[in-house]
Amino acid sequence: VTVPSRSPDEPxxxxxxxxxxxxxxxxxxxxxTWSVAxxxxxxxxxxSQGHCIVKLxxxxxxxxxxxxxxSERKNRGIKADVRGGGGAKEKTxxxxxxxxxxxxxxWPPCGAKEGDGLPASGRSCLILATGLNDGxxxxxxxxxxxxxxxLSGHLDVVRDLSFAPNGSLIxxxxxxxxxxRIWDLSRDGKQVxxxxxxxxxxxxxxxxxxxxxxxxxAGEKSAFLWSMRSYTLIRKxxxxxxxxxxxxxxxxxxxxxxxxxxxxxxxxDPYTGEQLRTLRHVPLPPALDYGSDIxxxxxxxVCFSPEGLYLATVADDRxxRIWDLxxxxxxxxxxxxxxLCCVYFPHGGFIATGxxxxxxxxxxxxxxxxxxxxxxxxxxxxxxxxxxxxALPIPKKMKEFLTYRTF
Numbered sequence: 272v273t274v275p276s277r278s279p280d281e282p283x284x285x286x287x288x289x290x291x292x293x294x295x296x297x298x299x300x301x302x303x304t305w306s307v308a309x310x311x312x313x314x315x316x317x318x319s320q321g322h323c324i325v326k327l328x329x330x331x332x333x334x335x336x337x338x339x340x341x342s343e344r345k346n347r348g349i350k351a352d353v354r355g356g357g358g359a360k361e362k363t364x365x366x367x368x369x370x371x372x373x374x375x376x377x378w379p380p381c382g383a384k385e386g387d388g389l390p391a392s393g394r395s396c397l398i399l400a401t402g403l404n405d406g407x408x409x410x411x412x413x414x415x416x417x418x419x420x421x422l423s424g425h426l427d428v429v430r431d432l433s434f435a436p437n438g439s440l441i442x443x444x445x446x447x448x449x450x451x452r453i454w455d456l457s458r459d460g461k462q463v464x465x466x467x468x469x470x471x472x473x474x475x476x477x478x479x480x481x482x483x484x485x486x487x488x489a490g491e492k493s494a495f496l497w498s499m500r501s502y503t504l505i506r507k508x509x510x511x512x513x514x515x516x517x518x519x520x521x522x523x524x525x526x527x528x529x530x531x532x533x534x535x536x537x538x539x540d541p542y543t544g545e546q547l548r549t550l551r552h553v554p555l556p557p558a559l560d561y562g563s564d565i566x567x568x569x570x571x572x573v574c575f576s577p578e579g580l581y582l583a584t585v586a587d588d589r590x591x592r593i594w595d596l597x598x599x600x601x602x603x604x605x606x607x608x609x610x611l612c613c614v615y616f617p618h619g620g621f622i623a624t625g626x627x628x629x630x631x632x633x634x635x636x637x638x639x640x641x642x643x644x645x646x647x648x649x650x651x652x653x654x655x656x657x658x659x660x661x662a663l664p665i666p667k668k669m670k671e672f673l674t675y676r677t678f
Contacts, residue, residue, distance in 0.1 A: 282591060282605040282622065282634035286332055290320040290629050304625030306373040306612055310397050311436070313617045314359075315413055317399055319370040321629040325401055327413055329359035330616075332633070362416045364401065366409055369428075372402030374442070375413075376434035376456075398456075400442055402429030408444055410456065420460040424452055433478045433485075435499070443485060445473035451487055453502060464502040468495060474516045479524040481653060484541055486527055488515040494529045496541055506544050510537050517572045521579040525652040526675055528582060530573035536584060538596065540674065542657035547675060550594055552586050572612045577619045578641045579649060580678075585610035585624060593622075593636060597678035605634055648673050 290302075302321035309316055309330065318326045380395035397413040406425035411418055427447035435441040440456035451473060453464040471490030478485050478499060485497040486508075493507040494515045513533035520527050520541070527541040538548035552568040572585045581602075582594040591610065593603040609627035615636065616623070622634045641649070651660070651673060660673045671677045 281603045282593065282636060284605070285621070285633045285635055287630055287632045288318065288320075288326075288328075290322075290324070290326075301369050302629040303611060303627045304629050304631055305369075305371045306402075306431075307614055307623045307625045307631055308373040308375055308399075309614060309616055309623070310375040310413070311377065311617060312397075315375070315397060316623065317373045317375065318625070318631045319373055319401075320631070321369075323366050323368055323370065325364040325366060325370050325373065325399070327362040327364065327399065327416070329361065359414070362413075364399075364411055364416060366401050366403060368403035368405050368407065370401050370403060371428055371430050372400075372432040372444070374400045374432035374434050376400070376440060376442070377438055378412075378440070379438055400432045400434070402432050402444060402446075404428050406446065406448065408432065408442070408454070410442075410460070420456065422454055422460050422462070424462050424465075425450070427472075430473060431475045433476045435478050435482045436480050437482045439482070441482075441499075443476050443478060445476040445487055447472040449473060449489070451476055451485070451497075466497060466502060466504075468504060471514070474514075475518050477518045477520055477527075479520040479527075479541070480522055481524040483524065484520070486518045486520065486529070486541070488518045488529060490514040490516075492531075494518055494527075496527075496544075508537075508539055508544060510546050510549075511535065513569075516570065519574045521575050522577060523579060523649045523652040525657070526575075526579070528573050528575065530570035530584060532569040534568040534570060534586070536570065536573055536582065536594075540657055548596065548599055550582070550584075550599060552584070552588065552592070571610060574614055576615050576636070576639065577617055578639050578645075580639055580641065580645065581637070583613045583615060583622050583636070585613045591622070591624060591634060603637070607632060644672070648675075 306319045316328045316330045320326055376398050378396045378398050399413050400410045408422040410420040425446040425448050429444050429446050431445040433443045442454040444452045449469045451466040455461050455463050469489040473489045475488040485499050487495045492511045493509045496505045498505055511531040511533050513531050515529050515531045517530040527539045528536055530536045534552040536550040569587045574583050584592045589608050591605040591607050592601040595602045610624050612625045614623050620638045622636045624632045657674050
């Protein structure tokens with residue numbers, strides 16, 4: 272991999288993992304990495320490497336892999352090499368269908384009995400949900416690679432998945448059948464609600480960290496915001512000029528970003544529906560242009576950094592961008608071809624991206640030391656809505672800061 276010279280602040284390619292070529296498949300078909308995910312505790316990485324396969328890789332990667340710019344890994348099956356992270360082993364999940372969506376959750380150490388196919392009582396573990404091409408959702412135990420659930424209900428591709436971050440085992444799925452479905456894994460995977468209203472394929476779903484809201488993005492110009500308490504539509508967020516394809520909440524649930532084929536990211540106040548920022552993907556100056564097509568800036572993916580002050584975006588112009596929300600501009604670029612998805616490491620410092628070629632790339636990202644005032648804002652906004660902040664007997668400038676009207 273050839274990486275052009277760049278300033279010290281720009282992302283460095285730390286490792287690139289490539290799938291080995293399965294002989295039984297036509298390599299040119301269904302090889303895309305549609306989804307990548309880190310476990311919430313940062314100990315595992317999941318990679319849908321195409322051809323119905325998900326790789327589960329203990330994190331951190333071996334030192335040798337992070338020290339080189341590219342590392343090719345072969346399909347070894349479930350009997351993989353012993354790696355870091357307390358001797359955890361890399362695993363291969365044979366899902367039987369193309370894998371589109373991935374989501375991790377912890378399984379609480381209670382409520383299950385030995386021998387019922389679920390994690391044993393008294394033992395906490397990680398689980399991974401996989402959204403498949405035939406509409407099924409398969410849920411796996413990460414440590415053992417065992418299949419725990421097969422959830423049926425969707426009539427088309429399950430494009431995205433999101434677990435409630437509070438450990439309640441509530442799972443939301445987004446599908447090309449134009450619906451979202453709510454599943455409760457603590458009740459044997461019971462389907463508890465179907466959310467209808469989208470008129471196009473649903474590409475993305477994201478649950479707010481405080482578990483009060485759900486955002487969904489479909490092939491429409493608006494994103495939908497739902498209540499996770501009543502499972503009803505709160506509002507439609509209208510402002511994009513083309514299909515909305517990705518969305519993410521800030522770590523304190525006070526902000527929501529949506530990305531669209533219209534080349535824009537819009538930052539919203541989810542409580543009021545107000546547009547706070549619009550980040551436009553414009554062509555680079557010639558000195559920084561890595562050979563991209565200036566007319567191909569359609570966005571594919573957006574995600575917040577763990578501290579909530581930066582965004583990462585992947586677009587069809589072959590660039591990974593890192594945005595500073597205060598400056599409203601990209602502060603770093605990295606050239607990447609055929610990017611489809613991106614996600615930050617939960618503790619910061621890394622971004623993982625997936626490509627149409629079935630590769631996954633790990634990039635350095637600025638590790639940010641948040642200011643004390645931002646840490647205070649973040650702590651307050653985890654339990655105060657915008658309306659509650661506005662009702663406080665405090666100066667106007669402080670209200671503007673706490674509601675992210677200023678940074």
